[in-house]
Amino acid sequence: MQGLNSLESYGIGTTPIHLAKALCPIGQLYVKLEYVNVTGSIKARTAHYIVSDLIQRKKIKPGMTIVESTSGNLGIALALFGREIGVSVVCLVDQTIPPRKIQRLRDAQAEVRLVELSVHPDFRTARLVEACRLGKLADWIWPNQYGNEAGMFAHEETTGSEIWEALLGNVDCVVGTLGTGGTLCGIARALKKRKPSVRIVAVEPCGSTIFGGIPSTYLSVGAGLPEASPLLHRHGYLIDSFAKVSDVLAIQTCHTLARLEQLYVGITSGAAIAVATQLAASDPEQIVVAIAPDGAENYEDILHGEFTGGEGVFDVSEVHDATEWHRILRPQESAT
Ligand SMILES: Cc1ncc(COP(=O)(O)O)c(C=O)c1O
Incomplete structure (x- = not known):
């Protein structure tokens, strides 16, 4: 690719x-x-490096789905690059996200899924647990921005x-x-x-x-x-x-x-x-x-x-x- x-x-x-x-x-x-x-x-830089890294490591191909926990900005940017390479983007968000960001995610053709607190102590944990679960499905991948070195390297370089x-x-x-x-x-x-x-x-x-x-x-x-x-x-x-x-x-x-x-x-x-x-x-x-x-x-x-x-x-x-x-x-x- x-x-x-x-x-x-x-x-x-x-x-x-x-x-x-x-x-x-x-x-x-x-x-x-x-x-x-x-x-x-700023997350446009992060998303570009994360997606480029997935392509370089042959972790992604057209038809796959990227799932990420996001407060909006990274998801909007991932959706731009996902569309370009034929990959769907699912964004896990919570109720603290401003409505305008949800609209922008949808404009960017990301699928928006709202997580609930249910048994989790906080929204971030709820988003991460769901991202981890979905990322293990066949043809799904979770780049995990919280631990992704490529995302950090974007800002170094x-x-x-x-x-x-x-x-x-x-x-x-x-x-x-x-x-x-x-x-x-x-x-x-x-x-x-x-x-x-x-x-x-x-x-x-x-x-x-x-x-x-x-x-x-x-x-x-x-x-x-x-x-x-x-x-x-x-x-x-x-x-x-x-x-x-x-x-x-x-x-x-x-x-x-x-x-x-x-x-x-x-x-x-x-x-x-x-x-x-x-x-x-x-x-x-x-x-x-x-x-x-x-x-x-x-x-x-x-x-x-x-x-x-x-x-x-x-x-x-x-x-x-x-x-x-x-x-x-x-x-x-x-x-x-
Ligand atoms: C508006 C805004 N400020 C600050 C940050 C923090 O950036 P970082 O995750 O690189 O620490 C983010 C991350 O999404 C953001 O969207």
């Missing part, structure tokens, strides 16, 4: 890196705008390298939200091998417990997990610091960015930018890059819902050292 065409030919990669001077006048803050990728998110080249190596710190961890760990590997002092700051929504804490629900779809993914167990040592950001702060930051920079980003982007702004403002010598994985259009209902703001409640979260967290990682955990 022939491989996929180049990233560029689909309109993926070489995304803009925007100097956010109005948002952070005293610091050097850049925002990497991933919503300009085809399919509207493309996203991280693009940041380095765009800023001519003048980068000190990168801030991004974590889901699988593939985006941030891939970027970290690309940058640290060129400049070991680059600091990587991971952000999770309050309520997500990758870095511990008390679990609760949150609106930042795409980021956050009950615990570290297999990718994070293997590569989490690349993360230097972490912060937790409330939905309120993330959403408020999206509104501020729209007002000051005319950039319309998704909620997880708002979370990363909130922390990145704090870091850039606290040390104007540092060049800080925030990753914006997708745009605002998928979250209009949330962004323009009840969280419209008010001064004083949007505390900036503290940034913690991740060394203690490294001790709980289990790097030997198998790939998928």
